[in-house]
Amino acid sequence: MTKRLQHLNADNIKRLLTTSVIGKEVIYLKEIDSTNTYGLKLLQGDIVPDGTVIIANYQTSGKGRHGKYWETPKGKGLLFTVLFTDLHTIKIPQLLAFSGALSVAESILQLFPSHKPSIRWPNDILIRGKKVGGVLVETKKQSDSPGRLSAALGIGVNVNQSRNDFSPEIAEQAASLFMFTGKRVLRLELLVSILDNLERIYLFLEKGKDTGFWRRLKKLSSTIGKGLKVHTSGHSVIEGTAVDIEPDGALVVRLDNGELRPFYSGEVEEVEWVE
Ligand code: BTN
Secondary structure (H helix, E strand, O other): OOHHHHOOOHHHHHHHOOOOOOOOOEEEEOOEOOHHHHHHHHHHOOOOOOOOEEEEOOEOOOEOHHHOEOOOOOOOEEEEEEEEEEEOOOOHHHHHHHHHHHHHHHHHHHHOOOOOEEEEOOOEEEEOOEEEEEEEEEEEEOOOOOOOEEEEEEEEEEOOOOHHHOOOOOOOOEOOHHHHHOOOOOHHHHHHHHHHHHHHHHHHHHOOOOOOHHHHHHHHEOOOOOEEEEEOOOOOEEEEEEEEEOOOOOEEEEEOOOOEEEEOOOEEEEOOOOO
């Protein structure tokens, strides 16, 4: 492929995509505050096509989960949001976030099989215990039909950063694909692979078909079987061992007194890390 055809831009993305819903409309932005914020604004109007992809080369205010920032130097990461204009059930937002994480992890597995990714519940993508990607889903109720829910599925992948591109606060916990592979990774190729995987997963889930979704997710989970601390949104820390992920997305943790407790949100700190 010539250099021109390898560039991350709307034309090249559309040319390579084989999807039917995701990426029918692609919006490429050189710079934006956040692709999720931009997407949520689009969802406020009523003419955005389902599956619209917004991708940025740089975000000035990238959002992470739990109100954190998602910082990536210009041109070094994949920063994109996929818009879903009509989710049918309230359960889907969690499933959408899992689908995002699973599609990124499976793409890494397909493109770089010797760098096995894992998913830390609920949806951090890790390689060898370091975070290489994250997912942030934000939903919006439609004002004209309150039962209808739309969503912005935001995905960030650390692609070509070097170690000193990460701020000191996160340098110990984060890494990029480049840091593992030692080669510059083509963002275009990775994006197209993720969007292809995402569409396949989403269309099956939308039809109520599982086709191995939970099995694949649990197989890639770095959390199940681990001793962990869950930092809950109520600021308490609960210790136990993760035993399962339920079909509603809850992480089931066996507490030290034997009680099985489901967690629906919170930040997980894995106490032991085994490959
Ligand atoms: C996390 O904290 O793990 C979630 C990170 C999600 C970052 C992506 S980058 C593209 C999209 N736009 C944002 O502002 N955030 C998400």
